[in-house]
Amino acid sequence: MQVVWDNIGLLLxxxxxxxxxxxxxVVSGSAVGLLGGxxxxxxxxxxxxxxxxxxxxxxxxxxxxxIFFIFYGLPAIGLDVRGFEAGALALSLFAGAHVSEIVxxxxxxxxxxxxxxxxxxxLTFWPRLAWVVFPQAAPSMLPPWINxxxxxxxxxxxxxxxxxxxxxxxxxxxxxxxxxxxxxxxxAAALYFVVNFAISRSGAWLERRLSYG
Amino acid sequence: xxxxxxxxxxxxxxxxxxxxLHKRYGALEVLRGVDLNVQSGEVVCIIGASxxxxxxxxxxxxxxxxxxxxxIWVDGTLVGYRESGGHLMPAPEREVARLRAETAxxxxxxxLFPHMTALRNVAFGPxxxxxxxxxxxxxxxxxxxxxxxxxxxxxxxxxxxxGGQQQRVAIARxxxxxxxxxxxxxxxxxxxxxxxxxxxxxxxxxxxDHGVTMMVVTHEMQFAxxxxxxxxxMDGGVVVEQGPPEQVLGDPRSARLRAFLSRYIAx
Ligand SMILES: Nc1ncnc2c1ncn2[C@@H]1O[C@H](COP(=O)(O)OP(=O)(O)OP(=O)(O)O)[C@@H](O)[C@H]1O
Ligand SMILES: [Mg+2]
Numbered sequence: 001m002q003v004v005w006d007n008i009g010l011l012l013x014x015x016x017x018x019x020x021x022x023x024x025x026v027v028s029g030s031a032v033g034l035l036g037g038x039x040x041x042x043x044x045x046x047x048x049x050x051x052x053x054x055x056x057x058x059x060x061x062x063x064x065x066x067i068f069f070i071f072y073g074l075p076a077i078g079l080d081v082r083g084f085e086a087g088a089l090a091l092s093l094f095a096g097a098h099v100s101e102i103v104x105x106x107x108x109x110x111x112x113x114x115x116x117x118x119x120x121x122x123l124t125f126w127p128r129l130a131w132v133v134f135p136q137a138a139p140s141m142l143p144p145w146i147n148x149x150x151x152x153x154x155x156x157x158x159x160x161x162x163x164x165x166x167x168x169x170x171x172x173x174x175x176x177x178x179x180x181x182x183x184x185x186x187x188a189a190a191l192y193f194v195v196n197f198a199i200s201r202s203g204a205w206l207e208r209r210l211s212y213g
Numbered sequence: 214x215x216x217x218x219x220x221x222x223x224x225x226x227x228x229x230x231x232x233x234l235h236k237r238y239g240a241l242e243v244l245r246g247v248d249l250n251v252q253s254g255e256v257v258c259i260i261g262a263s264x265x266x267x268x269x270x271x272x273x274x275x276x277x278x279x280x281x282x283x284x285i286w287v288d289g290t291l292v293g294y295r296e297s298g299g300h301l302m303p304a305p306e307r308e309v310a311r312l313r314a315e316t317a318x319x320x321x322x323x324x325l326f327p328h329m330t331a332l333r334n335v336a337f338g339p340x341x342x343x344x345x346x347x348x349x350x351x352x353x354x355x356x357x358x359x360x361x362x363x364x365x366x367x368x369x370x371x372x373x374x375x376g377g378q379q380q381r382v383a384i385a386r387x388x389x390x391x392x393x394x395x396x397x398x399x400x401x402x403x404x405x406x407x408x409x410x411x412x413x414x415x416x417x418x419x420x421x422d423h424g425v426t427m428m429v430v431t432h433e434m435q436f437a438x439x440x441x442x443x444x445x446x447m448d449g450g451v452v453v454e455q456g457p458p459e460q461v462l463g464d465p466r467s468a469r470l471r472a473f474l475s476r477y478i479a480x
Contacts, residue, residue, distance in 0.1 A: 113324040117318075117320065120318040121337070121342055122311060123342060131341060135328045
């Protein structure tokens with residue numbers, strides 16, 4: 001265990017990148033997913049078609065393939081991306097596709113009578129969505145959304161393969177240098193677990209808060 | 214078809230004017246040329262067999278359903294479309310929304326917002342649509358809840374209320390918009406029999422004391438007899454007969470209406 005304490009600084013720097021990458025991914029992925037889910041349901045036909053293709057294709061790809069595709073693909077068409085950017089983009093697109101489907105399903109499950117009632121009061125599309133539809137869809141969207149967040153935190157570990165200095169990268173580097181991998185991977189695993197456990201628990205708490213009546 | 218303009222001796226323009234209205238769901242033509250005028254302050258009860266198009270007619274009036282032919286005007290404004298050169302173009306969303314805010318609807322299934330308290334349900338429309346200051350809207354909502362006998366239930370969520378109470382909150386929610394017309398679609402049919410009375414009483418009071426213009430689709434013949442200024446009988450997507458309740462319910466002319474009524478009124 002001594003080797004972990006000796007290198008805790010490096011591990012924490014790695015953890016910091018992992019958390020930043022996760023946060024960026026979750027925020028942008030959720031934004032993409034919100035718009036994507038709404039677009040899937042209410043967009044004009046061509047928009048719906050494009051979004052459907054995006055969601056189905058990305059959900060059918062292993063995350064690593066998407067990361068490589070962007071990391072090697074974008075430079076090939078003349079766009080210069082570093083590992084972190086490629087990783088963030090790939091993870092956001094991945095999260096966006098999954099969240100789109102969650103948002104679509106959540107909105108779709110709100111009874112039609114609710115929309116009629118909101119229309120009859122004179123609410124236009126966006127206020128209807130914001131005040132009537134979304135609050136009712138949120139409780140059912142929360143658990144699968146938390147799943148996506150946890151998957152994203154775990155998914156960030158794949159960006160080690162496009163050499164981003166994340167938690168797993170730091171653990172690997174120290175492990176190689178000290179030739180003592182077990183304690184370091186155990187420490188990394190513990191840190192991933194702590195983060196994801198905290199997310200799940202907050203999710204469960206939020207779920208209780210959101211249930212009404 | 215003779216147009217009985219009971220409530221309109223002075224020849225005022227109708228609050229709701231429906232002309233040669235046609236509506237299809239796919240190949241099924243549900244409304245097949247409906248003509249109907251409702252004067253300001255009138256309570257028009259619409260009766261008819263299941264599937265005759267009563268719900269569809271009400272939904273067309275506040276444009277929850279688009280229509281395909283004919284015209285509807287509410288207080289002189291064409292519903293859902295703009296007319297230019299004899300052609301109907303869909304009206305912009307804001308215009309449709311503004312019109313809907315003037316035509317409140319009460320639904321068979323209540324459709325209260327489950328994530329809001331009774332008070333919040335009633336204040337919601339004024340706050341979000343009319344931009345009434347929150348404080349003022351809440352005070353008015355409390356008054357309206359008291360008027361439907363639910364002053365003590367302001368903080369209850371819909372799930373904590375009986376069907377009859379929910380429907381009364383829904384009526385208060387509709388009243389809160391100060392609508393020009395209130396549309397009621399079989400608002401008591403989803404209720405247990407012992408809860409029907411309290412809802413009808415609220416509607417009766419609304420009709421008597423407040424002079425609200427109402428279009429009421431109902432199977433409650435007793436209510437139609439007591440509260441309606443006019444009863445309209447629909448069948449097969451058209452208005453077959455209309456007139457004062459005692460005439461339409463007591464001395465039906467068409468065989469179709471007689472057949473329909475015989476199922477409601479014990480011989
Ligand atoms: N959204 C819809 N899609 C397809 N058909 C519909 C739709 N809504 C209603 N219909 C059909 O239109 C016809 C008229 O329906 P409507 O609900 O207006 O009748 P109603 O007079 O209100 O009947 P009820 O007394 O049963 O409520 C029925 O045949 C019904 O099946
Ligand atoms: Mg009906």
